[in-house]
Amino acid sequence: MTSGRRVRLVDVAREAGTSVSTVSRVLNGSEQISFEVRNHVRSVAARLGYRADGAAKELKLGRVRTVGVTVPDLANPFFPEVLKGLGAGARGAGYRLLISESGEDPDEELRLAEELTSHASALVLCSSRLRPKHLTKILDGPIPVVCVNRTAEQAGVVCVDYRSGSRQLLDHLATLGHRRIAYVGGPPASWSDGQRRRTLRTLTRKMGMRLEEITGGWSGDHGYAAGPEVLATGATAVITFNDLVAIGLLSWLHDTGVEVPGAVSVTSYDDIPVAAYARPPLTSLRNQRAQLGRLAWGHLSARLAGDQWPPPVMLTPTLTVRASTGRPPADGGPDTR
Amino acid sequence: MTSGRRVRLVDVAREAGTSVSTVSRVLNGSEQISFEVRNHVRSVAARLGYRADGAAKELKLGRVRTVGVTVPDLANPFFPEVLKGLGAGARGAGYRLLISESGEDPDEELRLAEELTSHASALVLCSSRLRPKHLTKILDGPIPVVCVNRTAEQAGVVCVDYRSGSRQLLDHLATLGHRRIAYVGGPPASWSDGQRRRTLRTLTRKMGMRLEEITGGWSGDHGYAAGPEVLATGATAVITFNDLVAIGLLSWLHDTGVEVPGAVSVTSYDDIPVAAYARPPLTSLRNQRAQLGRLAWGHLSARLAGDQWPPPVMLTPTLTVRASTGRPPADGGPDTR
DNA sequence: CCGATCCGTGCAAACGTTTGCAGGGAACTG
DNA sequence: CAGTTCCCTGCAAACGTTTGCACGGATCGG
Structure with missing residues (x-):
């Protein structure tokens, strides 16, 4: 029919x-x-x-009521939750979301962003992996752009305050008595990874701690693969780029018979829902992801209404302490036990 | 500028x-x-x-090179992976994906599908929760529709074969010696939940097992909340609607001091990546999600090229046995140990 | 040197919708 | 009953792009 x-x-x-x-x-x-x-x-x-x-x-009508969005990886629960918040706001105003995934590839992200520019009335770049030159090019385009988890001129900016977050993590670990920390990093193109690295370097130096930086990635597999190197550093506490990496690492540590947090503490950024269900439950930095998305929409709608960009927003994460962090083993720290 | x-x-x-x-x-x-x-x-x-x-x-040009997609919940890693496969195929042919999330709400899904009908040249409904009447309405619309994980007339159909999957789960549990099974179900509007229920009922009867059905949901929280009821049934093995539910349930069992798989075995559908990292690692049914997406695109592109719909495809999942399933406790089954 | 051929460019119509403007008829007023 | 008002409806232009068709100039052959 x-x-x-x-x-x-x-x-x-x-x-x-x-x-x-x-x-x-x-x-x-x-x-x-x-x-x-x-x-x-x-x-x-x-x-x-x-x-x-x-x-x-x-x-x-001359308006396209569509907001283009790019994310590096939909499989990381971080992004869907940001999208929920963003989508709720957008839908309320009659806008749709045109979601694209770059697969963590900066070139692909550039293609997508240019594509979207001619099909959307605004752009939201989540955790953009674009090189600065290309980011500028997109920002110079005809439609307004909000960056989530990345700073930029001439754009709306909504970020998690990873500086504060990193400080909280280190304070927590220092209080427990840790002095040797390993950081399992994220994708090289990640702005937030850079933020964390710099903060961790500065603060560990200032606090008299030692920091080992290890190549990581964004998925559980990356965390699992980083296991041996983590162990080799002799660090008593590990911070990973995100919870997926942490969970992968926990799995390797379990398979290898390394006790958590007995022999080594593990902690991470984001506090995605499964973090609470990891074994042991993961100490992680909770950030308000849906709020991040709502704020991104707030910035966008202000701009679409003709206003200037609101000032950048930094959301401070809060540390959720669970069972994956504890005191370092007797020979690894100052505590006598 | x-x-x-x-x-x-x-x-x-x-x-x-x-x-x-x-x-x-x-x-x-x-x-x-x-x-x-x-x-x-x-x-x-x-x-x-x-x-x-x-x-x-x-x-x-009269063509919209856009494929509209609805999913119930982006936070379930199942869907992003289907989208990866779908997106890869679509992008190769110069099509974009317009992704919308219904939040597990059938009414919202209907609105989205109608919306998308006027903005896309084709539709992919993932695990549609639409009532049959409304589904028919969408299928009668002007653009071709592919259903992923749901059967329908007048549409492309790409499914996981949950009948076969359920059989594999039961065979596995039966071989281990389980006789009393609990099923923690999914959202009421889920077609695949219906498939599994029916199959589980038929097969348990045929195999002389006992089946207890428990209200569940789609997230870790639902699994955690179902814990007490699961325990009350006295079942020695639990099958859950998906891995997120299973992981939530595992967490409750751990908090409550119930040993897995010593006291109760847990197994589930989908085998999402974190399943391997659960504690204990989860026995689950692996399905080829990216392949599901690719096939969906295959059907769509055939149809867009003017052909008839290819016959429905059923992908048989394979059981991945991990540590969350084992023999029932001595008093719970026929084995004497 | 004139006519035919061909290549490069411009004109204008069309895609399906919205909306300012105008027109026609009914109702109402004087 | 004529004039005015008002409500409802239709005509036609416009949004920015693509593309069939036609046209003008250069090139070439006879």
Whole structure:
């Protein structure tokens, strides 16, 4: 029964015996059409299964009610939750989300962003891995851009305050008595990884701790693979780029018979839901992801309304202490036990 | 430097001293424009930062190179991985993905699907929670629809074979000696939950086992909350709706001091990456999610090329046995140990 | 040197929708 | 009953792009 041809406004009009404009008005809820005609047109439209052509509508109206979004990796629960917040706000204002995943590839992200520029009325770059030059190019484009978890000029900026977060992690570990810390890093192109690294370096030096930096990544497999190197450093506490990496590392430590937190403490950023269900439950930095998304929409809607960008927002994460962190083993710290 | 006005074809033409059609031809790579003009127009377009208006282009071309996708919950890693496969295929053919999340709400899913119908050239419904009546309505719409993990007439169908999967789970548990099984179910509107329930009921009866059905859900919290009820059934093995639920349940069992698999075995569907990192690692049914997405695109592209729908595809999952399943306790089964 | 050929470019129509403007008829007022 | 008002509806232009068609100039052969 599905007709090959798409049913247009003119088809409805002909069938209903009215003009195109009348149909258009009825379907857009105009009050100035008589009651009978309104009902009649509505029923005809319904019977024919009329659906407005999005492209034509947007062309005429000159607005595209679509927000393009790029994320490095949808499989990291961090991003879907940001998208939930963003989507809720956007939907409330009649905007859709056009979500694309770059697969952690900066070049692919550039392609996607350029693509989206011609199909969306605004752009949200989540944890952008773009090189600065390319980021500037996108920001110079015709549509407003919000960066989540990355700072930039000429853009809306909504970030987790990883400086504060890193400080909280180190304070927690220092209080427990740890002095030798390993950091299992994230993707090289990650801005937030850079933030954390710099902060960790500065603070460990200042606090008289020792920091070992280890190549990591963004997934559980990366964490598992980093296991041997972590152990080799002799660190008593490990901070990982995110919870997925931490969970992978926990798994390796378990398989290898290293006790957590008995022999080594593990902690991380993000506090995604499964962190609470890890064995042992993971000490992690909770950030308000949905709030991050809502704020991103807030910035965007202000800008779309013609205002200037609101000042950058930094959301301070809060440390959720669970069982994966504890005092260092007797020979690894100052405690005598 | 960002000009408020969007730069159009006519702006480039005026600046380059040519006509609109010439610019259009150059930018679309037509061969029939002289070399010099081509270069000149290109450079002018680049200088002005011209970006084609997507809406106008699509209107004129009459095709929307966009595939709308609905998923119940992006936070379940199952879906992002399907999207990866789908997106890869679609991108290769010059299509974009327009992803929407229904939040497990059938009404919201209906709204989204209708929305998408006017903005996309095809639809992919992942694990649709739509009521049959509404599903039919969408299928009767003007654009082709693929259902992932749900069967339907007049649509492309790509499913995991949960019948076979459920059989494998039961066989595995039966071989270990279990006789009393609990099933922690999924969302009421889930088609795949229905499939599993029916199969589990039929097979347990046939195999002389006892099945207890428990209300569950789709997230870790649902699994955690189901803990007491699971324990009350006295079942020696639990099957859960998905791995997130299983991980939540594992966590409750651990908190409560119930040994897994010593006192009760736990197993589930999907085998998402974290399943391997659960404590104990989860016995689960691996399904090829990316392949599911690729096949969905395969069906769609065949249909978009004008062919009929390919016959429905059922992907058989394979059981990945890990440490969360074992023999039942001595008093719980026929084995004497 | 004139006519035919061919290549490069411009003109204008069309895609499906919205909306300002105008026109026609009914109702109401004087 | 004529004039005015007001409500409802239709006409046509416009949004930015693509593309069939036509046209003008250069090139070439006879």
